[in-house]
């Protein structure tokens with residue numbers, strides 16, 4: 277079979293090293309010649325930011341961070357950046373904090389150096405998100421891609437196990453959804469497969485011992501690969517569904533991804549044998565769903581959307597908004613009927629296997 281594809285790689289400098297965040301960040305700020313740095317970190321991330329920023333002299337610290345980046349929160353941060361004539365944004369935190377830095381970069385063009393403390397992966401994508409009146413809008417713009425990422429697994433040691441599991445499975449969702457996303461190609465598939473392998477290895481180590489640095493490093497490395505694959509392949513069915521659940525129903529991002537993933541995998545795998553075989557091999561399992569469910573069992577992963585406040589009564593609205601956004605290239609045809617069934621199953625936490633023969 278001939279190999280024909282078009283692949284775009286995003287340009288970004290990645291500095292990975294446990295215990296090296298402060299040193300690597302200071303070197304990056306100097307290399308970029310920044311004079312007026314704005315550090316964005318939520319109040320819960322402030323202690324980590326203090327350590328990471330020990331070698332730089334920011335002119336502004338900003339802690340007003342809200343998940344899914346409400347427009348009014350972004351506007352305030354943008355005004356503050358303009359007022360202080362900021363020439364570099366440094367974000368230290370999870371996807372919400374990175375998301376706010378991206379919102380500022382989007383309208384100002386100010387470069388970002390990202391220091392992630394979860395496995396969300398936003399730091400490695402050119403995707404921004406903003407929420408206005410309960411509708412989440414996302415877009416793609418290279419100006420929001422952090423120019424550099426400073427990874428330090430030591431910064432994730434304080435991430436509670438439950439959040440580490442949910443966030444790590446958010447990374448896993450980037451990998452698996454990439455395998456059938458609209459721009460899936462052999463390069464992003466290779467990155468996604470290595471991401472699955474690394475997360476599948478790292479997350480159980482974290483579950484067994486949250487202070488296990490080897491597990492934390494593997495998970496962080498896997499999270500980066502997952503995000504590069506996702507940025508390249510685009511949003512597949514899984515992301516389109518979770519986007520609506522987060523933006524319209526305000527469900528927590530990582531936990532929602534962690535819950536929905538096995539349902540979308542069960543639904544799509546029979547119609548996507550190559551993607552499923554790739555994922556199965558990366559899990560070292562006989563089939564992809566078995567591999568994912570084995571990992572989920574070890575991790576005691578989130579099981580039901582109902583646990584996060586989603587109800588069966590919300591499903592018709594979720595289907596109405598999500599259905600038109602699901603890519604036509606999805607391996608299995610998605611209808612209002614089968615999407616409703618998928619969401620009912622995910623809401624109550626029923627065995628995903630019931631979706632394989634829809």
Ligand code: NAD
Nearest residue numbers: 320344370371372393394396398401403432434435529530
């Ligand atoms: P989050 O950033 O909201 O963090 C969750 C909680 O964990 C917060 O209270 C935070 O303060 C805390 N936290 C973060 N790091 C910690 C640490 N090391 N120790 C202790 N506590 C810590 O959650 P998230 O899942 O990282 O990010 C979710 C957001 O990121 C969503 O808005 C999502 O849309 C966005 N996202 C965007 C992209 C993209 O490509 N644009 C990709 C993934 C996620």
